[in-house]
Amino acid sequence: MTIAIIGAGPAGIEAAAILAGKHQVTLFEREDKPLCNLRNKAFLFPDFSSADVLADQLEAKLSHGNITLKVATPVVSMQRTGEQWMLTTASGETAAFDKVLLATGYRVFDAHKKEELGYGIYKGVITSIEMEEMIKDNQVRNNMGEVPKQVVFLQCVGSRDEKSGNHYCSKVCCVTAVKQAIEIKRLHPETDVYIYYMDLRMWGQGFEEMYREAQEKYGVNFVRGRISEAASTFDNRVQIKAEDTLMGIPLTMNADLLVLMVGMCASEGTASLAQCAGIDGLYRFAQSLSPHMEDNLTAQPGLYLAGSCKRPMCITDTVQDARAAAVAIGNE
Numbered sequence: 439m440t441i442a443i444i445g446a447g448p449a450g451i452e453a454a455a456i457l458a459g460k461h462q463v464t465l466f467e468r469e470d471k472p473l474c475n476l477r478n479k480a481f482l483f484p485d486f487s488s489a490d491v492l493a494d495q496l497e498a499k500l501s502h503g504n505i506t507l508k509v510a511t512p513v514v515s516m517q518r519t520g521e522q523w524m525l526t527t528a529s530g531e532t533a534a535f536d537k538v539l540l541a542t543g544y545r546v547f548d549a550h551k552k553e554e555l556g557y558g559i560y561k562g563v564i565t566s567i568e569m570e571e572m573i574k575d576n577q578v579r580n581n582m583g584e585v586p587k588q589v590v591f592l593q594c595v596g597s598r599d600e601k602s603g604n605h606y607c608s609k610v611c612c613v614t615a616v617k618q619a620i621e622i623k624r625l626h627p628e629t630d631v632y633i634y635y636m637d638l639r640m641w642g643q644g645f646e647e648m649y650r651e652a653q654e655k656y657g658v659n660f661v662r663g664r665i666s667e668a669a670s671t672f673d674n675r676v677q678i679k680a681e682d683t684l685m686g687i688p689l690t691m692n693a694d695l696l697v698l699m700v701g702m703c704a705s706e707g708t709a710s711l712a713q714c715a716g717i718d719g720l721y722r723f724a725q726s727l728s729p730h731m732e733d734n735l736t737a738q739p740g741l742y743l744a745g746s747c748k749r750p751m752c753i754t755d756t757v758q759d760a761r762a763a764a765v766a767i768g769n770e
C-alpha cells in the first residue's frame with residue numbers, strides 16, 4: 439500500500455514511523471525542514487523536558503528506509519480518482535496514493551488583528567511564541583535589552599473571542615502561560631509576573647500542580663480580568679488598562695512586556711486541503727467522522743486525520759492521535 443502523509447510535524451512523523459513497518463510512506467512538508475513548530479519551543483509542559491530532545495527522537499524515526507521525506511513541497515490539491523488519491527504539489531508535480539493522512543497541524547492566531555492590544559505597534563507587546571524564543575535563548579529582555587521588571591501575560595488572545603470569530607478554547611495556552619511564567623522566574627527571580635485570565639483551564643495531569651507551584655514557590659500573580667487596551671508610555675513601557683473581574687474594579691498598570699497568549703487556528707494547509715477534499719469543519723479545521731470512535735476517519739474513503747488539523751491539541755495528545763490514525767490506516 440502507498441501512503442501519503444501531509445505534514446511532517448509530530449503527528450505526521452509518528453504515524454509515518456509506524457506505517458513504514460509495512461508500507462511505503464511519502465511525507466510531504468511545506469517548510470524546508472520538519473518539526474518547525476516543535477523546534478521553536480524551549481521546554482514542554484508539564485515536566486519542563488526539552489523540546490529539542492523530543493524533536494531529535496522524532497526526527498530519528500525519519501531514517502526508516504520506507505519513508506521518503508519531501509521538504510519545501512506543499513501539497514496544494516487532492517482529488518479522489520478511482521481507488522486512489524491524486525495529490526498535486528505547488529510545483530505542479532502529481533502522484534497517486536492508496537491512502538492519505540492529513541497531519542497539517544495549526545498556525546497561531548495573528549495578534550495584529552487585536553489592534554487595541556498594540557501588537558506590531560508597541561515594541562513591548564509580544565506573543566507567546568516570541569516569549570518562548572527568548573526563554574530558549576536563556577534570557578528574557580525588554581525592548582531596551584534589559585531584564586524586565588514586570589511581565590504581564592494576557593490569556594485567550596484570538597480564542598473564546600466573539601470579535602475574532604473564534605469561540606473555541608485553544609486548550610494549551612493556559613498551561614503554556616503558567617509554564618512560561620515559571621521559566622521567567624527561574625531565569626530572573628526579581629521580575630514580577632502577572633497572568634490575566636478569564637478562567638484557568640488546567641485540565642491535564644500535573645497542570646494543577648504547576649499552577650499551585652507558580653503561585654506558592656515562584657510568586658506569580660494571577661488576576662482574573664480582561665485587558666481592554668494597551669498603550670506606550672514615555673519611557674518605552676506598556677501601559678495596560680484592565681478590569682479585575684473578581685474585585686469589580688478598573689486597573690491601570692505599566693509593564694516592560696505584555697505577552698499575548700495567541701490561540702491555535704487551522705493552518706492554511708489544513709483549511710485549503712480540508713475544503714478541497716470536502717471535509718472542512720468548524721473554524722476551517724478538518725472534520726472527522728465522529729469525535730468518539732471514528733476520530734481519525736473522514737467522510738471520504740482513504741482519507742484520514744491526525745493531530746491539530748482537527749482542533750487545538752497538545753503534543754502528547756497529538757502523538758497518541760497519530761498512533762491511532764496509523765492503526766486505523768493499517769487495519770483497512
Ligand code: SF4
Nearest residue numbers: 594597607608611612
Ligand atoms: S487554554 Fe486558557 S488561554 Fe487558551 S483559550 Fe482556553 S481558557 Fe483561554
